[in-house]
Amino acid sequence: MAEKVIVCKELTKRFGDFYAVNKISFAVNKGEIFGFLGANGAGKTTAMRILCGLSHPSSGEAQVAGYDVYRQAESIKKNIGYMSQKFSLYENLTVAENIEFFGGVYRVPAAEIQKRSDALLQKLGLTGEAKKLVGALPLGWKQKLAFSVAIFHRPRIVFLDEPTGGVDPVTRRQFWDMIYEAAASGITVFVTTHYMDEAEYCDRVTIMVDGKVEALDAPSRLKAQFNANNMDEVFYQLARGAKRSGD
């Protein structure tokens, strides 16, 4: 039985009488790539924000990295990395300055920051751009950099909220190579996406519809269960009945 790094039971987030997240329960194993799928407005981002300690749940239980989301949100934050839907590195700081800042606030020792930063720039092929402002980089590079910064402090879990939105197919492929690499190093990856081809890359996927978890399994087994050729068809069968749509 694999170690579980995220466990939620009947987790709910209510805004007035609107249930953004409605009694969802699932567990994520250590080191797996866990895909979180759903139409716009299905509640993916809200659920992810609760697990990251950015939003208080209304009811239900959740533990992340062994810490309770109600009482130990700050302990959770030390053990996770997060890449939001909205690009959120500092555009008016350089590549190297962003890396240094986020390394620093996660208390990575200064010498270690320097070492990892050099290695990272090398790997991304950004050594020549280290002194450029992040705002001046093309989107694909920004996203790769944001992901690298999110796992720079070697968290136990990294949460990625639609990390490849608006990125070209080649860069998307490279991005997923980076995700695999991170998972191989033992980081659990929790990723939301709209792209069904990306769902195929995940170890297991959850499909959310109207705030509820409608399916959870490995992509191959979901396809068998729904008698579908690809994840697109699985998603379509489930999401067709959704009442919420749009953002």
Place this chain on the structure above:
Amino acid sequence: MSVLRYLLKKEFRQIFRDKTILAMMFAMPTVQLIILPLAMNFDVKQVNLAVVDNDHSSYSRQMVNTIGASGYFRMVAAAPSFPAALQYIEREKADLVLEIPAGFERNLVREGQQKVGISIDAINGTKAAIGGNYLLTAITDFNKDLPVNTAARLSPAAGGIDLTWSNWYNPLAIYKFYVVPAVLVLLLTLIGGFMSALNIVREKEVGTIEQINVTPIRKWEFILGKLIPFWLMGLIVFTLGLLVAWGVYGIWPVGSFALLYLFAAIYLVALLGFGLLVSTYTSNQLQAMFVAFFFMMIFMLMSGLFTSVDSMPPWARLIAHLTPITHFIKVMRMIVLKGSGFADVQREFGYLVVFALILNGWAILNYRKTS
């Protein structure tokens, strides 16, 4: 502690990267401190006077000459009648009309008394009151030297009360001495208030605050990381202002610099706390700008910068005392012009410390990493 160091490094890098804002932060206090006090000159120097002399005697001419020689008046017209003189006031050519009735000299000599009429354009209350006073003084001077009065004053005891006075701390009663220290505080308030109010909210708008909130940064570290850079910039702006006050206006603080800087330091903490508080309550820069502007206007007009706080109605005085700037302006004037020591201003010191604690405590409390 090391987290704070990284936060500070980041803030300073961002401040120094935006050259426009940096330039404005230093150009604003310099340029505006040079310009604004010139416009805020309340000294009444030239009162326009229209004279209606119905007597045409040597006494009446003598009185008009005395008034003219006082140096405060400009004779704009010698009108043939009172209605004609009023025309000058209506056309804003004259501020005052002096009407000398027929029989002025005869009555003075024979009966020992005579009335003259003064009409004042009171739309500008300050100018009217001061102009009227000048005229009264000039007429009193003339009156004193009349033979009727000099003859009566044979014995020294009959002289009545003779007043002498002197202006302390600002001997020539020059308005800029009163205004420049206060304008300096105002500029410091505007820069510090707006910069800090817009800062956190900017991170909200761009989305970087989310990335901060998901890190283990503590709230007080974040707030301090925002406060310290602006605090230092504020002290630089303050220093720059003092230099301008000295270089351009020759105002060199009479009191101690240490005390002045102690107050500036505490005041800035209170002010930046206010800005950060606005920043935590608003969700975009436009909102923050409006909310900050709302308070800035109150700060500006209620602070005793233009008018005396003591002559406000009680409820207005209460509002004035609830704004930190009022206390700092008062203390600035006291230290710069009078050389007041700590004992004279300790109550204001107490007020500012309380403001600093409440505003910053509130800002930290209201900044939420988890919504």
